[in-house]
Amino acid sequence: MLELALFSLLNGLVFGMLLFMLSSGLTLIFGMMGVLNFAHASFYMLGAYFAYTLGASVDFWPALLLAPLLVGGLGALVERFGLRRVHRFGHVAELIFTFGVAILVEEVVQLVWGRPAKSYEAPAVLDFALFRLADNAFPAYKGFMLLVAVGIFLFLFGVFTRTRAGLIIQASLTHPGMVAMLGHNVPRVFMVVFGVGSALAGLAGVIAGPVLGTFPGMAQVLGSIVFVVVVIGGLGSLTGAFIASLAIGVIQTSAVALDLSLGTTAASLGLPVDGGGALQDLWRVTIAQVAPMLPYLLLVLVLIVRPTGLFGTRET
Amino acid sequence: MSAPAPATTRHVEVAATASWTHRLRRLGVWLAAGALLLALPHVVRNPVAVPVMNQMGIAVVFALSYNMLLGQGGMLSFGHAVYFGLGGFIAAHVLNLAGPGGLYLPVPVLPLVGGLGGLLFAALFGSFSTRRAGTVFAMISLGVGELIAASSLIFDGFFGGEEGVTTNRTRAPLLLGLEFTTDRQVYYLIAGWALVAAALMYSFSRTPVGRMANAVRDNAERAEFVGYSARWVRFVSFCAAGFFAGVAGGLFAINYEILTAENLGLNASGAVLLMTYIGGIGYFVGPILGAVVFTFLQSMLSDYTGIWLLYLGIMFLATVLFVPAGLAGLIAMHLPAWRAGRLRTLAAPYALTALVALVTAAGVIGLLELVHFVVSTSPSRTTMRLFWMTVPARTLAPWLGFAAAAAAGALGVRWAAPRAAAAFAAASRPPGAP
Numbered sequence: 001m002l003e004l005a006l007f008s009l010l011n012g013l014v015f016g017m018l019l020f021m022l023s024s025g026l027t028l029i030f031g032m033m034g035v036l037n038f039a040h041a042s043f044y045m046l047g048a049y050f051a052y053t054l055g056a057s058v059d060f061w062p063a064l065l066l067a068p069l070l071v072g073g074l075g076a077l078v079e080r081f082g083l084r085r086v087h088r089f090g091h092v093a094e095l096i097f098t099f100g101v102a103i104l105v106e107e108v109v110q111l112v113w114g115r116p117a118k119s120y121e122a123p124a125v126l127d128f129a130l131f132r133l134a135d136n137a138f139p140a141y142k143g144f145m146l147l148v149a150v151g152i153f154l155f156l157f158g159v160f161t162r163t164r165a166g167l168i169i170q171a172s173l174t175h176p177g178m179v180a181m182l183g184h185n186v187p188r189v190f191m192v193v194f195g196v197g198s199a200l201a202g203l204a205g206v207i208a209g210p211v212l213g214t215f216p217g218m219a220q221v222l223g224s225i226v227f228v229v230v231v232i233g234g235l236g237s238l239t240g241a242f243i244a245s246l247a248i249g250v251i252q253t254s255a256v257a258l259d260l261s262l263g264t265t266a267a268s269l270g271l272p273v274d275g276g277g278a279l280q281d282l283w284r285v286t287i288a289q290v291a292p293m294l295p296y297l298l299l300v301l302v303l304i305v306r307p308t309g310l311f312g313t314r315e316t
Numbered sequence: 317m318s319a320p321a322p323a324t325t326r327h328v329e330v331a332a333t334a335s336w337t338h339r340l341r342r343l344g345v346w347l348a349a350g351a352l353l354l355a356l357p358h359v360v361r362n363p364v365a366v367p368v369m370n371q372m373g374i375a376v377v378f379a380l381s382y383n384m385l386l387g388q389g390g391m392l393s394f395g396h397a398v399y400f401g402l403g404g405f406i407a408a409h410v411l412n413l414a415g416p417g418g419l420y421l422p423v424p425v426l427p428l429v430g431g432l433g434g435l436l437f438a439a440l441f442g443s444f445s446t447r448r449a450g451t452v453f454a455m456i457s458l459g460v461g462e463l464i465a466a467s468s469l470i471f472d473g474f475f476g477g478e479e480g481v482t483t484n485r486t487r488a489p490l491l492l493g494l495e496f497t498t499d500r501q502v503y504y505l506i507a508g509w510a511l512v513a514a515a516l517m518y519s520f521s522r523t524p525v526g527r528m529a530n531a532v533r534d535n536a537e538r539a540e541f542v543g544y545s546a547r548w549v550r551f552v553s554f555c556a557a558g559f560f561a562g563v564a565g566g567l568f569a570i571n572y573e574i575l576t577a578e579n580l581g582l583n584a585s586g587a588v589l590l591m592t593y594i595g596g597i598g599y600f601v602g603p604i605l606g607a608v609v610f611t612f613l614q615s616m617l618s619d620y621t622g623i624w625l626l627y628l629g630i631m632f633l634a635t636v637l638f639v640p641a642g643l644a645g646l647i648a649m650h651l652p653a654w655r656a657g658r659l660r661t662l663a664a665p666y667a668l669t670a671l672v673a674l675v676t677a678a679g680v681i682g683l684l685e686l687v688h689f690v691v692s693t694s695p696s697r698t699t700m701r702l703f704w705m706t707v708p709a710r711t712l713a714p715w716l717g718f719a720a721a722a723a724a725g726a727l728g729v730r731w732a733a734p735r736a737a738a739a740f741a742a743a744s745r746p747p748g749a750p
Contacts, residue, residue, distance in 0.1 A: 036451060036454070036455075082633075086640075089636075089640045091450075092386075092392055093636060095392060096636055097633070100632045100636055103629040104626070104629040107623065107629050108626065110623075111623055111626055111684065112687065112691060114692065224462055231455045235451065289470055290470070292466050293462075293463055293470075296462040296466065297459075299455065299456075299459040300444075300459040307447075307452045
């Protein structure tokens, strides 16, 4: 039992770190521009598809580098020629613009790569079991995912706290006017952050594609969860995004493994269960079935109790 | 998102103290709309048109209810289909209870049941989600939307699982002998309800609470200082929007006799945002225009091409980028020129711009359709029908041709658009101004 718990904790950690790669960029972009980027998960999807196509012609390893670069460039272009233009129409227009980009990317992906899922596979080098825990094999590829995610986390942390660029970015988050006065090109800082955030999302797509599947709906599946993470963690807060990513990752992966329902729990406690009526589904539902709902339940609860999120300092 | 709304949404109508002539003219507009709705099925002879018009009527009510939130209340919702869908599901269940020996509930009253269902859930979810506007509201609406969408896969008893809930409108008792067996009979029901709902929603926007919704949208803090609870004002708008979304859902249940989980999912919520925004959120008629155009394109384009959603997406992005005030805003923009009698001076520069824009669009559409053809058909098929021509899709020539058209058109737009803008500026100058 303990080993099983450890195993699902490990899986949760992998998923959580993946979420962090997406949410870190999203929360930074929000912190700077005050707009939630609906297209963020679309860049994640593009990363997976680019890597799939590049992987067929070059190899997985060059694609691991090239695909995020391409996605980052695309993100910078979207910021420069789309978002910056819409900016003067207000925040609602910006949000709606990114929503439109998300729709467009999904349709373009369907146009170019088709509707069925692509068989984007992990490289053969990493196709072995790293270790076994309670008869469950932990694939080496998941270890690799964890490694990349931790590397990105350390890289981001280092850039933010140890370099001049990080200093300027942090200052632009809170005092864009002052930073501009000091002679920095703030719109360009925004563009670079948007591009780097998109590239990180793309990288997440490259490494998650083989595990979570590469299909046109993959952006929508993860997109809402990433939103949940960013909002729960507190908009604009990297620490919050990190903690919320891990929490959501662990909660979701462990809930899937639990086969308890209200009915069986009540029965094991010796309570009488009325199995009929319109509410019969309520007794039947297992925690595993409710697992996809949990993040949203958490989102609504956190927003009711603490609208700034766990580590956020502002609401909008 | 507490920043002031963009200028286009801050459009404030003339005060409610309109003169008699104003009121008569307004009444005339509603009467004309009613007459148009009555005449439409007799004017449009195409048999396919009636189902499309039914769909439009439902979409109009839904989009108008959405604009009570976004346009008039400044609340961006990503889960408005929840109230549409839940209202529809409740209406479908109630319709199943009606019939011989069951509940006495004639079909024309059913949208009211859907509306009450929408109202109930709007009051429930609105009680906590309208505490704040802006991003917090948007995120809660997204969370509630995802929660309901996820629970629709779990609670089969209410949502009917994958096949959804089916119903039969002909089993309900008759009111005044009115039968609803054909699409045309349902058309009159939908048109009547759409007219009544639109009139009610318009009236709501003229009531004090409707006015306060605008005030809270523009500056919640000042509204609070005047003595209104911003939260209460938002809550009332939210409930009213939920009610009318439920009415639209009830009409949907009557028209299609089936509801599935898709009707309350994220995609349905996105579609209503799209159509409302394309129509123009700053004007009452905006969502009506948007719903009609969106539904028309949806039913027309899907007949001609498999990638119609892509075109809709492009259109949506172009609207956000170039016409943020929407179709209604585009029309309203030209009122000064029309009053000054200078609309005719715009014809030539506009026609020129439209022509080059059409060339660009033809080039882009051609390229996209070529990609779609090459990707989605087997390599043995080499020719496709495109723009009334037979095109050898797997040779270089058509690709070059369409790319050239797109590029030439784009250059043309760059040349013609500033001229059209200058003509517009000249035409909209008030008479007497230098």
